[in-house]
Amino acid sequence: MSKREALEVSDSTDWLETPLRSVAAVDSALRCQVCKDFYTTPMITSCSHTFCSLCIRRCLNNDGKCPACRTVDQELRLRFNGAVEELVEAFKTARPEIFALAKKSVNSGVTSPKRSREDLQLDDDEKPPPRKRTRSSRITRATQEVYVVDSDLDDGDFVPEEGCVQCPICNKQVKQETINTHIDRGCADEPPTRRNEKSTFPISPSKSLQNLTKRPERLAQLHYSMVKDNALRKKLADLGLPAGGTRQGMERRYTEWVTLWNANCDATHPKGKTELKRELDTWERTQGSRAQATSSLNPGAQIRDRDFDKAAWSTQHDGSFKELIANARSKVRAKAATPDSPSRPTPPLEPPVTPIRGAGNPLKSQGPANVSMMEAGGEEQDEHHPDQQPDAVNVVGMTPFSKSRFFDEPGLSNPTSQAPTSQYSNSIPIFEKEKDIDITTITNPQP
Amino acid sequence: MSFATKRLGKELAKVHGNLPPGIALVTAEGFQEWLLDIQVLDANPIYMGQTYRLKFKFSSSYPIEPPEVTFVAGPDRPIPMHPHIYSNGIICLDLLGTQGWSPVQNVESICMSLQSMLTGNTKNERPEGDEQFVASNRRRPRDIDFYYHDNTV
Numbered sequence A: 001m002s003k004r005e006a007l008e009v010s011d012s013t014d015w016l017e018t019p020l021r022s023v024a025a026v027d028s029a030l031r032c033q034v035c036k037d038f039y040t041t042p043m044i045t046s047c048s049h050t051f052c053s054l055c056i057r058r059c060l061n062n063d064g065k066c067p068a069c070r071t072v073d074q075e076l077r078l079r080f081n082g083a084v085e086e087l088v089e090a091f092k093t094a095r096p097e098i099f100a101l102a103k104k105s106v107n108s109g110v111t112s113p114k115r116s117r118e119d120l121q122l123d124d125d126e127k128p129p130p131r132k133r134t135r136s137s138r139i140t141r142a143t144q145e146v147y148v149v150d151s152d153l154d155d156g157d158f159v160p161e162e163g164c165v166q167c168p169i170c171n172k173q174v175k176q177e178t179i180n181t182h183i184d185r186g187c188a189d190e191p192p193t194r195r196n197e198k199s200t201f202p203i204s205p206s207k208s209l210q211n212l213t214k215r216p217e218r219l220a221q222l223h224y225s226m227v228k229d230n231a232l233r234k235k236l237a238d239l240g241l242p243a244g245g246t247r248q249g250m251e252r253r254y255t256e257w258v259t260l261w262n263a264n265c266d267a268t269h270p271k272g273k274t275e276l277k278r279e280l281d282t283w284e285r286t287q288g289s290r291a292q293a294t295s296s297l298n299p300g301a302q303i304r305d306r307d308f309d310k311a312a313w314s315t316q317h318d319g320s321f322k323e324l325i326a327n328a329r330s331k332v333r334a335k336a337a338t339p340d341s342p343s344r345p346t347p348p349l350e351p352p353v354t355p356i357r358g359a360g361n362p363l364k365s366q367g368p369a370n371v372s373m374m375e376a377g378g379e380e381q382d383e384h385h386p387d388q389q390p391d392a393v394n395v396v397g398m399t400p401f402s403k404s405r406f407f408d409e410p411g412l413s414n415p416t417s418q419a420p421t422s423q424y425s426n427s428i429p430i431f432e433k434e435k436d437i438d439i440t441t442i443t444n445p446q447p
Numbered sequence B: 001m002s003f004a005t006k007r008l009g010k011e012l013a014k015v016h017g018n019l020p021p022g023i024a025l026v027t028a029e030g031f032q033e034w035l036l037d038i039q040v041l042d043a044n045p046i047y048m049g050q051t052y053r054l055k056f057k058f059s060s061s062y063p064i065e066p067p068e069v070t071f072v073a074g075p076d077r078p079i080p081m082h083p084h085i086y087s088n089g090i091i092c093l094d095l096l097g098t099q100g101w102s103p104v105q106n107v108e109s110i111c112m113s114l115q116s117m118l119t120g121n122t123k124n125e126r127p128e129g130d131e132q133f134v135a136s137n138r139r140r141p142r143d144i145d146f147y148y149h150d151n152t153v
């Protein structure tokens, strides 16, 4: 992983140190609440909440509920949120410029980002704000100025997570922020290649090369109870994935692959299969069988095993962790130097404090049940989202569809169609599990 | 870089600069375990003048899975009295269980929830069966299924 990625800690609250404090709300609104980063391939749920494709797919895989409002939802109902992606990309591009300008005005004691041409040309932060303004070329000058100041900024946020992405057309590694330009120019900044047929992934339909190939198709999660060990091994091998390990390890690997794959299918610029396999490999090291982790049925075991993840976490991240702390401290200092900055972010930036439900006694007879669940391994997947409601319930009021972008899913591209034919939707009880019925919600105690 | 590490890095940066009153980061010596101190800010006599220490343990599946959060005792860090907090520091709060957890929660919001759970409490007592539970429990907090039935607090 690149160093830049490790240091990527910027946050919507960065704006609170600048005169442009209201931009914090914009910045915050463009971030996924699960990963706290700018949306990557934003998908909207049936309940109209938006998350990164990978984030929401992982969440739904885990408990079948929207992270924001806890409404049950299904991966099949997710729809790409193109407008949000455009907003994010535009803001990510504009952010360093705006931020630099805002910071600069703080440093020079100016409370507004308006600077004159003369002042900018002098590039002297200590110079008092100018009296007269030459409007005409201000914006251009400011933009140029930004690139000068840029390297001084303690702000890596506009550097995308992966740094580079594989161009779906020429397969070259291209800086993510320039990939669109790169494609728009017909891969002109590289020697143009015509190796489309070799490309693992077909290209983006948003460009003129739209018709060359079909988009990759999404994979279905498996009904693991119906798949014997050998069949599962074969499915993994057919996908070109490692087919070893325990039964549970294989199931988790397959599930993760489907999640990575489907999230990649959502992306405007899908990565190549090689890149996806690298991501699966990283996952395997940090969370999969090689990390000796276990499924979410037994989350405690991940920590119970003190060897868990040690190699991956300590060796890879201790260094970057120290830098993160140093980075965070320098931000604190920067804040302290700005007397009028608030000690806290403004309310919209904060996640809501969940109403507290208290609890009574531990359930004494739980031990044996847990054990059998753990040994059974894949049971969670069998009853995939146990408390999901049938589609008839969800459809009311909200018909989640948008233009199917790359390929149509049978039964979903047409809003008037019947329930999805997914395995998720069959034999799902209408009401929540009996266990939940006993639970009385206790509202947050008020002082 | 794993999902959990990335997300915790972001939280850490924020936690260093912007924590609500009564919540302070003590140590975060890695992405696996953090310590935070919390105080009850209003004049609740049960908690007045006290500081309580929270231990967060994160798995590599955070924030898909909840962190494990317990109060830990120290020289001047008692375990707060509360009908949902056992004397060994285990907290019975559905937000921290698999059912009640949501990935949009974070370290700060958990601390604020616990603060508010203490602020609103008027009972200077431990959960029913505390002694027996503390003496016999060998399970980790998340492996314990609590009945969330007590609506008196």
Ligand SMILES: [Zn+2]
Residues within 6 Å of the ligand: A032, A033, A034, A035, A036, A037, A039, A040, A051, A052, A055
């Ligand atoms: Zn996300």
Ligand SMILES: [Zn+2]
Residues within 6 Å of the ligand: A045, A047, A048, A049, A066, A067, A068, A069, A070, A071
């Ligand atoms: Zn929702």
Ligand SMILES: [Zn+2]
Residues within 6 Å of the ligand: A167, A168, A169, A170, A171, A172, A182, A183, A186, A187
């Ligand atoms: Zn290209």
